Amino acid sequence: xxxxxxxxxxxxxxxxxxxxxxxxxxxxxxxxxxxxxxxxxxxxxxxxxxxxxxxxxxxxxxxxxxxxxxxxxxxxxxxxxxxxxxxxxxxxxxxxxxxxxxxxxxxxxxxxxxxxxxxxxxxxxxxxxxxxxxxxxxxxxxxxxxxxxxxxxxxxxxxxxxxxxxxxxxxxxxxxxxxxxxxxxxxxxxxxxxxxxxxxxxxxxxxxxxxxxxxxxxxxxxxxxxxxxxxxxxxxxxxxxxxxxxxxxxxxxxxxxxxxxxxxxxxxxxxxxxxxxxxxxxxxxxxxxxxxxxxxxxxxxxxxxxxxxxxxxxxxxxxxxxxxxxxxxxxxx
Amino acid sequence: xxxxxxxxxxxxxxxxxxxxxxxxxxxxxxxxxxxxxxxxxxxxxxxxxxxxxxxxxxxxxxxxxxxxxxxxxxxxxxxxxxxxxxxxxxxxxxxxxxxxxxxxxxxxxxxxxxxxxxxxxxxxxxxxxxxxxxxxxxxxxxxxxxxxxxxxxxxxxxxxxxxxxxxxxxxxxxxxxxxxxxxxxxxxxxxxxxxxxxxxxxxxxxxxxxxxxxxxxxxxxxxxxxxxxxxxxxxxxxxxxxxxxxxxxxxxxxxxx
Numbered sequence: 001x002x003x004x005x006x007x008x009x010x011x012x013x014x015x016x017x018x019x020x021x022x023x024x025x026x027x028x029x030x031x032x033x034x035x036x037x038x039x040x041x042x043x044x045x046x047x048x049x050x051x052x053x054x055x056x057x058x059x060x061x062x063x064x065x066x067x068x069x070x071x072x073x074x075x076x077x078x079x080x081x082x083x084x085x086x087x088x089x090x091x092x093x094x095x096x097x098x099x100x101x102x103x104x105x106x107x108x109x110x111x112x113x114x115x116x117x118x119x120x121x122x123x124x125x126x127x128x129x130x131x132x133x134x135x136x137x138x139x140x141x142x143x144x145x146x147x148x149x150x151x152x153x154x155x156x157x158x159x160x161x162x163x164x165x166x167x168x169x170x171x172x173x174x175x176x177x178x179x180x181x182x183x184x185x186x187x188x189x190x191x192x193x194x195x196x197x198x199x200x201x202x203x204x205x206x207x208x209x210x211x212x213x214x215x216x217x218x219x220x221x222x223x224x225x226x227x228x229x230x231x232x233x234x235x236x237x238x239x240x241x242x243x244x245x246x247x248x249x250x251x252x253x254x255x256x257x258x259x260x261x262x263x264x265x266x267x268x269x270x271x272x273x274x275x276x277x278x279x280x281x282x283x284x285x286x287x288x289x290x291x292x293x294x295x296x297x298x299x300x301x302x303x304x305x306x307x308x309x310x311x312x313x314x315x316x317x318x319x320x321x322x323x324x325x326x327x328x329x330x331x332x333x
Numbered sequence: 334x335x336x337x338x339x340x341x342x343x344x345x346x347x348x349x350x351x352x353x354x355x356x357x358x359x360x361x362x363x364x365x366x367x368x369x370x371x372x373x374x375x376x377x378x379x380x381x382x383x384x385x386x387x388x389x390x391x392x393x394x395x396x397x398x399x400x401x402x403x404x405x406x407x408x409x410x411x412x413x414x415x416x417x418x419x420x421x422x423x424x425x426x427x428x429x430x431x432x433x434x435x436x437x438x439x440x441x442x443x444x445x446x447x448x449x450x451x452x453x454x455x456x457x458x459x460x461x462x463x464x465x466x467x468x469x470x471x472x473x474x475x476x477x478x479x480x481x482x483x484x485x486x487x488x489x490x491x492x493x494x495x496x497x498x499x500x501x502x503x504x505x506x507x508x509x510x511x512x513x514x515x516x517x518x519x520x521x522x523x524x525x526x527x528x529x530x531x532x533x534x535x536x537x538x539x540x541x542x543x544x545x546x547x548x549x550x551x552x553x554x555x556x557x558x559x560x561x562x563x564x565x566x567x568x569x570x571x572x573x574x575x576x577x578x579x580x581x582x583x584x585x586x587x588x589x590x
Contacts, residue, residue, distance in 0.1 A: 056354045102546060189356075189387030214490050214540075236388035246405075279391060281355035 003316060004029060004170035006163060009039035010139070010301040011283075011294050012176035013146040014309035016155060017075060019174070022313050026155040027170070031162035031180070035143055040178060040273040041301050043195050045221050045231050046139040047208050048072060048303055049084050051105040051131050056217075060282055061300060064307035069135055071306030076145030081135040082207035085109075085117055087128040089257055095212040099129065106131045120203045120259060136208050138223050139302060165291040172316045173291045179238065179276040181295055188295060190238025190274035194247040195231035197223070198255070200265035211258045218254035227268065230255050234299070243270045275299055285311040292316055335534055337481050337512055338427065338459040340398070342369045345529070346559050347400065347514065348552070349539025350374075356391045358548050363395050366552035371397050372429055372537065374404040375415050375422070389422070400461065402429035407436070409449045416453055428453060429461040429483070429516075439489040443470040447477055454478025463516050466500035468507055475511065482508065483516035483537060486528065490540045492520025495527055505532045522551075522558030529562025530570065 001024045005016045008030035020026045036042035050065020073079045086106075088096040100106070106129040107113075115122035117130060147157055165175045165184070175181050182188045205222040212218075221229045233247045248270060255262040278284060278296040283304050285294045292315045294308050335342045347370045353359040363371060371392055392399060401419035406412040409432060416428040432449050434442030441464055450460050454477055462474050466484040474482060484504055487493035495501055496518065505513060515528040516537040525536045536559055545551035 058354070098544070189391075238387065277355075279355060279360070280357040 002170045003172045004168040005174040007176040010041040010305045014305040015312040018309035018313040020153040020155045028157045029161040029163050030159050033160045043271045043273045044139040046137045048135040055102045064304040067307040076142045079137045083132040084134040084208050086210045087125040088212040175293045179274050191277045192235040192237045194233040194243035194272040197269040198265035199226050201226045202261035216250050238274045243272045287315045344369045345535040347537035352543040362548040362552040365549045366556045372400045372402050399423050403431045407433050409445045412449045426459050431463045447473045450477040481512045483514045485517040486515045487518025489517045494524035522554045526558040526562035530565050
C-alpha cells in the first residue's frame with residue numbers, strides 16, 4: 001500500500017515510520033525546506049514524562065506516555081532514562097504538595113537525595129519529587145533519527161512540497177500538518193509556546209528538572225555539552241511572532257531561581273511556535289475516506305505521537321495489517 | 334437580584350478562565366458553577382487579540398457575559414490601552430480593572446488604580462476595580478465613577494480566604510448600596526460562604542476551581558456555598574455570645590456542677 005504523509009513534524013514522522021515498519025510504501029511531504037523548519041516539534045522539550053504531565057493532563061496521557069517510553073528507544077538513539085526531578089522554591093512549597101497529590105510513580109526526595117541526583121542543586125532545595133521511570137530525548141536529533149530510519153526502510157521524504165490531503169497521491173493519505181491543517185477541523189486551536197536555549201559550563205544536569213511556580217510551568221531539559229532548553233509558556237493564541245519580553249523574562253527568572261549560574265549562561269536561541277490543540281487538549285486520530293487525520297498533540301508531541309502513530313497505522317492498514325509488535329508476538333508464539 | 338451597572342444576574346459567582354487543564358474542562362466547570370459572568374484576561378491568557386480568537390470563541394459558546402480584565406498590567410497606560418482593546422474585541426464597556434503594583438504578590442497599585450478608573454469611567458467604561466479593602470481607596474474609586482467594588486480576600490492565587498474580615502465588614506457597612514465582590518484569595522467554598530455571610534454581593538474566583546483536582550465538582554461546590562452564604566445572610570444569623578444558651582429548657586434538671 002502506498003501512503004502519503006503530509007507533514008514531517010513528530011506526528012508525521014512517527015506515523016510514517018510506524019507505517020513503513022508495517023510494510024507500507026511511505027512518502028512524507030513537508031512544506032518546509034528542511035527538517036524542522038516549520039514544525040513546532042522543533043521547539044519541543046522532548047520530555048517523556050507521563051506521570052509529571054498527569055498533574056494537569058488526562059489519564060489518557062499516562063497511557064500514551066507509557067507507550068512512548070517503550071516506542072522511542074526502539075525507534076531512535078539518544079533516549080535517556082534518568083527520570084525527572086521536580087523541585088519548588090521554599091515559599092512555593094504548597095505547589096509541591098499539590099503536585100504530589102495529583103501525580104504518582106515518584107519518590108519524595110530530601111536535600112541530600114536531590115544533591116545525590118543533581119550535585120549542582122546541592123543545598124538549594126530541601127525537598128522535591130523524583131520520577132525515576134521518566135525519560136527525555138533531544139527532539140531535533142530524534143526527528144533526524146526518525147527520518148533516517150524511514151529512509152533506511154525505503155521510505156521517501158520530500159521537502160518544500162505543500163500538498164492538500166485531497167490532491168495528494170497514494171492509496172491512503174495521513175494528514176499530520178498540525179496547526180496548518182486547522183481548516184480540516186472546526187475546533188482546532190493554537191496554543192502559543194515560547195522557549196529558550198542557553199549554554200553554560202557551570203551547571204550539569206543529568207535529567208530534566210521542573211521548578212514549580214504558581215504561574216509559570218517551568219522546566220529545564222539538558223541537551224548535553226552545557227546546552228539547556230528552558231521552557232515553556234502556554235498562551236491561548238495562535239500568534240506567530242517571536243518570543244515576547246515578558247515571557248523571556250519569566251523563563252529567565254525561573255532559570256535564575258533554579259540556579260544562579262544560569263545568570264551567566266549564553267543565550268543561544270529564543271523561539272516561539274504554536275501547538276495544535278483540541279478543546280480537551282488530547283490528540284485525535286480520525287479517518288475520513290482515504291485520509292486519516294492525526295492532530296491536536298498540544299504540548300505532548302513526543303509523549304503521545306507513538307500511540308497516535310499506532311492508531312494511524314491501525315486505521316490505514318486495518319488492525320490485521322500486521323503491527324510489528326503483533327508480528328513479533330506471532331514469531332514468539 | 335444582583336445588579337451590576339443595570340444588568341441583572343442570577344448567579345453570584347464570577348469565574349475566571351485561566352489555568353484550567355483544558356478549555357473543555359473550563360466549559361464544564363463554568364456550566365457546573367451556573368455562573369453568568371466569566372472573566373477573561375487579554376494579556377496573560379491570549380497574547381494579541383486576533384490570534385486568540387479561537388479561545389474567545391470557546392468562551393462565547395458558553396453564552397455568559399464576558400468581563401474582560403486587565404490582568405498583568407503594571408501601569409495606568411497599559412491598563413487603559415488593554416481596556417480599550419477589550420471593549421473593541423468583546424463589544425462590552427465592562428472592564429475588570431487591575432493595575433498591579435507588585436509583580437510578586439500581584440497586589441493592586443491603588444494609586445494607579447484610581448487614576449486609571451478615572452480615565453476609563455470618563456471614557457464611558459463600566460469599571461469593576463480590583464482593589465484592597467482600604468476604605469479611603471474605595472471612596473476614591475466611587476468618586477472616580479466606579480459603581481462596583483472588588484476588594485481582595487487575600488492575594489491572588491493564595492487560597493487563604495478572607496484575610497481581613499474586619500476590613501471587609503467595615504467596607505460593607507460603609508457602602509451598603511454599592512455592589513461589593515470579593516475578588517482573589519478564595520481557596521475553599523467555606524471562604525466564599527463566609528464572604529456572602531458578611532453581606533457581600535458576589536464572589537469572583539479562578540484558581541480555586543481551575544487548579545482543584547476536579548474543577549467541575551469544585552465549581553459546583555462553590556455555587557452551592559455561595560447560595561448558602563447568601564441565604565444565611567438574608568436569614569439574619571444569630572449573634573455570637575460568650576456563654577452557652579441551651580436550646581432546650583434546663584429548668585427542673587438536677588445540677589451536677
